[in-house]
Amino acid sequence: MPELPEVESVRRSLVPWIVGARVLGVNVRRGDVITHGQLRRRSAGARDDRGAQAITPSDLLVGTTIVQLVRRGKQLLLGADSGRGIVIHLGMSGQVRIAAEMPTPPGQHTHVLWSLETRVGACTMLFDDPRRFGGVILVDDWARIEAGAWRGLGPDALTATGAALAEGIRGQRRAIKVALLDQSVLAGVGNIYADEACCRAGVDPRTPCVRFTDAGCELLAKHIREVLAEAIALGGSTVGTYADAQGRAGSFSDRHAVYGRAGQECLTCGRVLRSAVVAGRTTVWCQACQGRARARG
Ligand SMILES: [Zn+2]
Numbered sequence: 001m002p003e004l005p006e007v008e009s010v011r012r013s014l015v016p017w018i019v020g021a022r023v024l025g026v027n028v029r030r031g032d033v034i035t036h037g038q039l040r041r042r043s044a045g046a047r048d049d050r051g052a053q054a055i056t057p058s059d060l061l062v063g064t065t066i067v068q069l070v071r072r073g074k075q076l077l078l079g080a081d082s083g084r085g086i087v088i089h090l091g092m093s094g095q096v097r098i099a100a101e102m103p104t105p106p107g108q109h110t111h112v113l114w115s116l117e118t119r120v121g122a123c124t125m126l127f128d129d130p131r132r133f134g135g136v137i138l139v140d141d142w143a144r145i146e147a148g149a150w151r152g153l154g155p156d157a158l159t160a161t162g163a164a165l166a167e168g169i170r171g172q173r174r175a176i177k178v179a180l181l182d183q184s185v186l187a188g189v190g191n192i193y194a195d196e197a198c199c200r201a202g203v204d205p206r207t208p209c210v211r212f213t214d215a216g217c218e219l220l221a222k223h224i225r226e227v228l229a230e231a232i233a234l235g236g237s238t239v240g241t242y243a244d245a246q247g248r249a250g251s252f253s254d255r256h257a258v259y260g261r262a263g264q265e266c267l268t269c270g271r272v273l274r275s276a277v278v279a280g281r282t283t284v285w286c287q288a289c290q291g292r293a294r295a296r297g
Helices: 004-018 142-147 162-169 176-181 191-201 214-233 292-296
Strands: 022-028 034-036 066-072 075-080 085-089 095-099 110-118 121-128 135-139 274-278 281-285
Touching (some): 004 095, 004 121, 085 142, 162 176, 191 281, 214 292
Antiparallel strands (some): 075 085, 085 135
Protein backbone atom coordinates (compact mmCIF):
# COMPACT_ATOMS: atom_id res chain seq x y z
CA MET A 1 0.00 0.00 0.00
CA PRO A 2 1.51 3.36 -0.99
CA GLU A 3 2.43 5.51 2.02
CA LEU A 4 3.80 9.05 2.22
CA PRO A 5 7.16 8.42 0.47
CA GLU A 6 5.52 6.58 -2.41
CA VAL A 7 2.82 9.25 -2.88
CA GLU A 8 5.48 11.98 -2.71
CA SER A 9 7.48 10.11 -5.37
CA VAL A 10 4.37 9.99 -7.56
CA ARG A 11 3.87 13.73 -6.99
CA ARG A 12 7.43 14.58 -7.96
CA SER A 13 7.24 12.45 -11.08
CA LEU A 14 3.94 14.10 -12.10
CA VAL A 15 4.90 17.75 -11.57
CA PRO A 16 6.89 18.24 -14.81
CA TRP A 17 3.98 16.82 -16.82
CA ILE A 18 0.83 18.18 -15.29
CA VAL A 19 1.57 21.51 -13.61
CA GLY A 20 0.77 24.10 -16.28
CA ALA A 21 -1.02 21.51 -18.42
CA ARG A 22 -4.43 22.18 -19.96
CA VAL A 23 -7.07 19.46 -19.46
CA LEU A 24 -8.60 18.78 -22.87
CA GLY A 25 -10.88 15.87 -22.03
CA VAL A 26 -11.67 13.04 -19.67
CA ASN A 27 -12.81 9.46 -20.11
CA VAL A 28 -14.49 7.94 -17.05
CA ARG A 29 -14.67 4.18 -17.36
CA ARG A 30 -15.82 3.49 -13.79
CA GLY A 31 -17.78 6.33 -12.19
CA ASP A 32 -17.92 4.61 -8.79
CA VAL A 33 -14.27 5.48 -8.07
CA ILE A 34 -15.31 9.17 -8.03
CA THR A 35 -16.93 10.82 -5.02
CA HIS A 36 -17.85 14.38 -4.08
CA GLY A 37 -15.67 15.84 -1.36
CA GLN A 38 -18.00 18.62 -0.30
CA LEU A 39 -21.71 18.70 0.25
CA ARG A 40 -23.57 20.65 -2.39
CA ARG A 41 -26.76 22.60 -2.10
CA ARG A 42 -29.60 20.24 -2.82
CA SER A 43 -33.34 20.05 -2.41
CA ALA A 44 -34.65 19.17 1.05
CA GLY A 45 -34.75 15.47 1.65
CA ALA A 46 -32.59 14.61 -1.35
CA ARG A 47 -29.83 12.12 -0.75
CA ASP A 48 -26.26 13.26 -1.27
CA ASP A 49 -25.76 10.65 -3.91
CA ARG A 50 -25.48 12.09 -7.38
CA GLY A 51 -24.18 8.92 -9.00
CA ALA A 52 -21.82 8.62 -11.92
CA GLN A 53 -24.19 10.29 -14.41
CA ALA A 54 -24.16 13.54 -12.44
CA ILE A 55 -20.41 14.03 -12.75
CA THR A 56 -19.65 16.61 -15.41
CA PRO A 57 -16.39 16.98 -17.37
CA SER A 58 -15.74 20.31 -15.61
CA ASP A 59 -15.94 18.52 -12.23
CA LEU A 60 -12.92 16.56 -13.50
CA LEU A 61 -11.14 19.76 -14.54
CA VAL A 62 -11.83 19.66 -18.29
CA GLY A 63 -11.32 23.12 -19.78
CA THR A 64 -9.01 24.26 -16.99
CA THR A 65 -5.27 24.51 -16.43
CA ILE A 66 -3.70 22.60 -13.53
CA VAL A 67 -1.76 25.08 -11.41
CA GLN A 68 -1.05 23.13 -8.22
CA LEU A 69 -0.03 19.61 -7.28
CA VAL A 70 0.33 19.21 -3.54
CA ARG A 71 0.39 16.28 -1.16
CA ARG A 72 -0.92 15.89 2.36
CA GLY A 73 -0.23 12.53 3.98
CA LYS A 74 -1.07 9.90 1.37
CA GLN A 75 -3.33 12.13 -0.77
CA LEU A 76 -2.64 14.27 -3.83
CA LEU A 77 -4.51 17.45 -4.70
CA LEU A 78 -4.59 18.70 -8.28
CA GLY A 79 -5.75 22.32 -8.20
CA ALA A 80 -6.95 24.10 -11.33
CA ASP A 81 -7.07 27.79 -12.29
CA SER A 82 -10.88 27.62 -12.10
CA GLY A 83 -10.65 27.02 -8.35
CA ARG A 84 -11.85 23.45 -8.74
CA GLY A 85 -9.64 20.54 -7.82
CA ILE A 86 -9.47 16.81 -7.53
CA VAL A 87 -7.93 14.71 -4.79
CA ILE A 88 -6.49 11.37 -5.80
CA HIS A 89 -5.88 8.74 -3.15
CA LEU A 90 -4.20 5.50 -4.08
CA GLY A 91 -5.71 3.17 -1.48
CA MET A 92 -4.14 -0.30 -1.59
CA SER A 93 -3.21 -0.59 -5.23
CA GLY A 94 -3.92 2.71 -7.00
CA GLN A 95 -1.52 4.21 -9.53
CA VAL A 96 -1.36 7.48 -11.42
CA ARG A 97 0.54 7.12 -14.67
CA ILE A 98 1.55 9.33 -17.54
CA ALA A 99 1.43 7.90 -21.04
CA ALA A 100 2.52 9.62 -24.21
CA GLU A 101 -0.58 8.41 -26.02
CA MET A 102 -4.12 7.44 -25.09
CA PRO A 103 -3.94 3.64 -24.76
CA THR A 104 -6.47 1.83 -26.96
CA PRO A 105 -8.12 0.00 -25.44
CA PRO A 106 -7.35 1.14 -21.87
CA GLY A 107 -6.36 -1.54 -19.36
CA GLN A 108 -8.99 -3.47 -17.42
CA HIS A 109 -8.22 -1.54 -14.22
CA THR A 110 -7.83 1.92 -15.77
CA HIS A 111 -10.80 3.82 -14.39
CA VAL A 112 -10.23 7.46 -15.42
CA LEU A 113 -8.12 8.96 -18.24
CA TRP A 114 -7.40 12.64 -18.72
CA SER A 115 -6.04 14.05 -22.00
CA LEU A 116 -3.61 16.85 -21.29
CA GLU A 117 -1.91 19.47 -23.42
CA THR A 118 1.46 20.23 -21.87
CA ARG A 119 4.20 22.65 -22.91
CA VAL A 120 5.96 19.77 -24.64
CA GLY A 121 2.95 18.18 -26.29
CA ALA A 122 -0.01 15.95 -25.55
CA CYS A 123 -0.09 13.18 -22.98
CA THR A 124 -2.57 11.12 -21.00
CA MET A 125 -2.82 10.84 -17.23
CA LEU A 126 -4.37 7.56 -16.09
CA PHE A 127 -5.78 6.46 -12.77
CA ASP A 128 -5.57 2.68 -12.32
CA ASP A 129 -6.70 0.76 -9.28
CA PRO A 130 -7.25 -3.01 -9.44
CA ARG A 131 -8.56 -3.33 -5.88
CA ARG A 132 -10.50 -0.04 -5.90
CA PHE A 133 -9.75 1.08 -2.34
CA GLY A 134 -8.42 4.31 -3.81
CA GLY A 135 -10.37 6.91 -5.72
CA VAL A 136 -10.89 10.42 -7.01
CA ILE A 137 -12.59 13.06 -4.83
CA LEU A 138 -14.10 16.12 -6.52
CA VAL A 139 -13.27 19.40 -4.80
CA ASP A 140 -15.31 22.56 -5.47
CA ASP A 141 -12.73 24.96 -4.04
CA TRP A 142 -9.21 23.64 -3.56
CA ALA A 143 -8.06 26.76 -1.71
CA ARG A 144 -10.35 25.59 1.11
CA ILE A 145 -9.30 21.94 1.05
CA GLU A 146 -8.11 22.08 4.67
CA ALA A 147 -11.69 22.77 5.71
CA GLY A 148 -13.05 20.30 3.18
CA ALA A 149 -11.73 16.93 2.07
CA TRP A 150 -8.63 17.22 4.26
CA ARG A 151 -10.27 18.41 7.46
CA GLY A 152 -9.82 15.02 9.15
CA LEU A 153 -6.09 14.74 8.45
CA GLY A 154 -3.45 15.42 11.09
CA PRO A 155 -0.17 17.24 10.38
CA ASP A 156 1.89 15.87 7.50
CA ALA A 157 4.24 13.23 8.92
CA LEU A 158 7.23 14.41 6.85
CA THR A 159 7.46 17.60 8.92
CA ALA A 160 5.70 16.42 12.06
CA THR A 161 7.06 17.73 15.34
CA GLY A 162 7.30 15.87 18.62
CA ALA A 163 4.79 18.36 20.04
CA ALA A 164 2.27 17.51 17.31
CA LEU A 165 2.70 13.80 17.98
CA ALA A 166 2.36 14.35 21.73
CA GLU A 167 -0.82 16.34 21.17
CA GLY A 168 -2.24 13.65 18.87
CA ILE A 169 -1.72 10.76 21.30
CA ARG A 170 -2.24 12.48 24.65
CA GLY A 171 -3.96 10.37 27.27
CA GLN A 172 -4.60 7.45 24.93
CA ARG A 173 -4.34 3.84 26.10
CA ARG A 174 -4.03 2.39 22.60
CA ALA A 175 -0.71 1.10 21.28
CA ILE A 176 1.60 3.64 19.60
CA LYS A 177 1.45 1.57 16.38
CA VAL A 178 -2.34 2.00 16.29
CA ALA A 179 -1.97 5.77 16.77
CA LEU A 180 0.68 6.05 14.04
CA LEU A 181 -1.68 4.40 11.53
CA ASP A 182 -4.45 6.85 12.48
CA GLN A 183 -4.31 9.58 9.81
CA SER A 184 -5.90 12.12 12.16
CA VAL A 185 -2.80 11.91 14.41
CA LEU A 186 -0.16 12.22 11.67
CA ALA A 187 -0.98 12.01 7.96
CA GLY A 188 1.09 9.71 5.77
CA VAL A 189 2.41 6.88 7.94
CA GLY A 190 1.23 3.34 7.16
CA ASN A 191 2.33 -0.13 8.14
CA ILE A 192 5.83 -0.03 6.60
CA TYR A 193 7.02 3.27 8.04
CA ALA A 194 5.30 2.82 11.42
CA ASP A 195 7.32 -0.35 11.98
CA GLU A 196 10.54 1.14 10.59
CA ALA A 197 10.24 4.31 12.70
CA CYS A 198 9.52 2.34 15.89
CA CYS A 199 12.58 0.19 15.15
CA ARG A 200 14.83 3.23 14.69
CA ALA A 201 13.47 4.87 17.83
CA GLY A 202 13.97 1.65 19.83
CA VAL A 203 10.28 1.61 20.75
CA ASP A 204 8.13 -1.50 21.12
CA PRO A 205 5.19 -0.83 18.73
CA ARG A 206 2.75 -2.21 21.35
CA THR A 207 3.70 0.46 23.92
CA PRO A 208 0.60 2.34 25.16
CA CYS A 209 0.58 6.00 24.06
CA VAL A 210 0.22 7.18 27.67
CA ARG A 211 3.74 5.95 28.42
CA PHE A 212 5.24 8.50 25.99
CA THR A 213 6.83 11.57 27.51
CA ASP A 214 7.42 14.74 25.48
CA ALA A 215 11.03 13.60 25.00
CA GLY A 216 9.84 10.19 23.81
CA CYS A 217 7.54 11.88 21.29
CA GLU A 218 10.40 14.10 20.08
CA LEU A 219 12.61 11.05 19.53
CA LEU A 220 9.93 9.09 17.68
CA ALA A 221 8.90 12.09 15.54
CA LYS A 222 12.55 12.63 14.56
CA HIS A 223 12.84 9.03 13.40
CA ILE A 224 9.53 9.25 11.52
CA ARG A 225 10.75 12.34 9.63
CA GLU A 226 14.13 10.75 8.90
CA VAL A 227 12.84 7.40 7.65
CA LEU A 228 10.27 9.11 5.41
CA ALA A 229 12.89 11.49 3.96
CA GLU A 230 15.33 8.64 3.30
CA ALA A 231 12.60 6.63 1.60
CA ILE A 232 11.62 9.59 -0.62
CA ALA A 233 15.26 9.96 -1.67
CA LEU A 234 15.15 6.36 -2.92
CA GLY A 235 11.80 6.71 -4.68
CA GLY A 236 9.83 4.97 -1.91
CA SER A 237 9.37 1.26 -1.27
CA THR A 238 8.07 -1.08 -3.93
CA VAL A 239 6.12 -3.80 -2.16
CA GLY A 240 3.79 -5.43 -4.67
CA THR A 241 2.99 -3.22 -7.65
CA TYR A 242 3.94 0.34 -6.61
CA ALA A 243 5.62 2.53 -9.24
CA ASP A 244 5.75 6.29 -9.78
CA ALA A 245 3.98 8.10 -12.63
CA GLN A 246 6.71 7.11 -15.07
CA GLY A 247 6.77 3.46 -14.03
CA ARG A 248 9.86 3.60 -11.83
CA ALA A 249 9.96 1.32 -8.77
CA GLY A 250 11.26 2.52 -5.40
CA SER A 251 14.35 0.96 -3.86
CA PHE A 252 13.88 1.77 -0.16
CA SER A 253 12.36 -1.74 0.15
CA ASP A 254 15.99 -3.00 0.19
CA ARG A 255 16.61 -0.98 3.35
CA HIS A 256 13.73 -2.25 5.50
CA ALA A 257 15.06 -3.24 8.91
CA VAL A 258 11.91 -4.93 10.21
CA TYR A 259 8.96 -4.61 7.79
CA GLY A 260 8.45 -7.94 6.01
CA ARG A 261 11.32 -9.55 7.96
CA ALA A 262 9.44 -11.51 10.68
CA GLY A 263 11.45 -14.60 11.68
CA GLN A 264 14.67 -13.20 10.23
CA GLU A 265 17.60 -11.88 12.27
CA CYS A 266 17.65 -8.36 13.69
CA LEU A 267 20.21 -6.34 11.71
CA THR A 268 21.53 -4.85 14.95
CA CYS A 269 21.68 -7.73 17.46
CA GLY A 270 21.08 -10.87 15.41
CA ARG A 271 18.11 -12.11 17.44
CA VAL A 272 15.05 -13.40 15.62
CA LEU A 273 12.51 -10.63 14.90
CA ARG A 274 9.09 -11.11 16.48
CA SER A 275 5.74 -10.41 14.88
CA ALA A 276 2.16 -9.98 16.03
CA VAL A 277 -1.02 -8.47 14.65
CA VAL A 278 -1.42 -4.90 15.94
CA ALA A 279 -4.17 -2.64 14.58
CA GLY A 280 -5.10 -5.50 12.26
CA ARG A 281 -1.70 -5.32 10.58
CA THR A 282 1.31 -7.61 10.81
CA THR A 283 3.80 -5.82 13.03
CA VAL A 284 7.47 -6.76 13.28
CA TRP A 285 9.99 -5.71 15.93
CA CYS A 286 13.07 -6.83 17.83
CA GLN A 287 12.31 -7.77 21.42
CA ALA A 288 15.88 -6.97 22.47
CA CYS A 289 16.43 -3.64 20.68
CA GLN A 290 12.92 -2.21 21.07
CA GLY A 291 11.55 -1.76 24.60
CA ARG A 292 8.69 0.08 26.26
CA ALA A 293 11.13 2.16 28.30
CA ARG A 294 12.18 4.09 25.17
CA ALA A 295 8.80 5.81 25.22
CA ARG A 296 10.33 8.03 27.90
CA GLY A 297 12.87 9.31 25.37
ZN1 LIG B 1 17.81 -6.43 17.83
